[in-house]
Amino acid sequence: MAKKGILLVNLGTPDSPETKDVRKYLAEFLMDPRVIDVNPVLRTFLVKGIIVPFRSPKSAKLYKEIWDDKTGSPLLHYSILQHKLLADRLGDEYQVELAMRYQSPSIESALDKLKASLVESIQVIALFPQYASASTGSVYEKVMNIVGKWQTIPSISFINSFHDNELMIETFADNGRQYQPETYDHILFSFHGLPQRQLIKCDHTDNFCLKVDGCCNTLNDTNKFCYSAQSHHTAKLIAEKLNIPKEKYTICFQSRLGSDPWVQPYTSEIVAKLAKEGKKRLLVFCPAFVADCLETVYEVTEEYGGEFKALGGEHVQLVESLNDSPKWIDALEEMVKGQKF
Known part of the structure; x- marks a missing residue:
């Protein structure tokens, strides 16, 4: 029996708190035309000529302050936990994949896993409670650009926002x-x-x-x-x-x-x-x-x-975020199953 695919997507994080990895992350993030929505020439000048060169070393120092030697960045750590807990909760009927809009694991690699498993459908949940073009909109555009090149496209649905969940x-x-x-x-x-x-x-x-x-x-x-x-x-x-x-x-x-x-x-x-x-x-x-x-x-x-x-x-x-709270996993399960939330 074909599984239902679930794609959880958060914003992203550098692969390490080193300046080179922070630079790579910031460049990908800020070059997104939905994030800095100005003329492409101006965006390139601002991001690659000013923001990334000057901000990367400063941001790297901040990431080192919150980085855990074992679990890495808090965002990736809790995203992995949310992915695992939701997958365990949903069971064998679903295949849950985790991706980051920027850096690793990539949206393309997660979609490739769902494609290889021949899922019958894909539900995309961008992990941003409030809709914004620069976050949720960017995730959806990226997903559609990738899937749009597939020869066989399964049924795809999106959770627009869940600000009042x-x-x-x-x-x-x-x-x-x-x-x-x-x-x-x-x-x-x-x-x-x-x-x-x-x-x-x-x-x-x-x-x-x-x-x-x-x-x-x-x-x-x-x-x-x-x-x-x-x-x-x-x-x-x-x-x-x-x-x-x-x-x-x-x-x-x-x-x-x-x-x-x-x-x-x-x-x-x-x-x-x-x-x-x-x-x-x-x-x-x-x-x-x-x-x-x-x-x-x-x-x-x-x-x-x-x-x-x-x-x-x-x-x-x-006040701590939702992180790995069981009630938050309940919310994700309800979104997946289409129950009222």
Whole structure:
């Protein structure tokens, strides 16, 4: 009996924290036209002439801070665990493969395994809760480009986003609950940032995104594919689970690159503002990530934590990501089987 193929795809990580491998990873990542969506000549100049040469040594030092001698990068470690746990849960009826959009294991190698096994269908789950052209969209384009060259193409389906997945929301809430959110001065829901121009491109009405006050605050038919609107919705659902009042939390965005305006408010500016207001303890959720990684383990804990303390704050506590939580594996199983989530 033919198996059903499942392809899990996360963003990616360097093969090692050495500068040469970080350089290779950053070059592939940032040369993606969906990530830096500018003129190809300008993109090549920016990435290969400026960003990668200057950023690679700095990023390599950061990766060394979070790298484990046995398990490697946290993102790959937890992605492998998620892959194994889901495969065990689904059983022999399914073949589950793991890939990274950039670097190893590659999407092409994972698809080749599914093709060689003669699976009857392929379901692609890009492991990004909120849809963005630069993440989920890039994964889907890569998959379609590869499979489009096959002579025989099986049935293929995609999970567009799962920003409101009930079990995912419960997992983040469970992880946060252990830190007793009510004992913190303020809660941050910090999402990975995107350039504002990428949000505008997703507004097919051309008259809503950033032109209507509070356009991201409520998810509706106009902004249902908007990364920022979905992020706001995710944060509100987690806050509701934990009974966090609106005045006690802020939704913000981190990891901006370059001088162009990105989605706001910026996490770094919110951290500074809260410190100046006399806040001492912050609890930070990062619900754009299903596995802990450089952006959570180092950027939030070390960078923002250091900035907060330098301005008079006392402690920044990161809430762990979904990682290998059994409830998160339940969520993946429900997505695969098409159950309500």
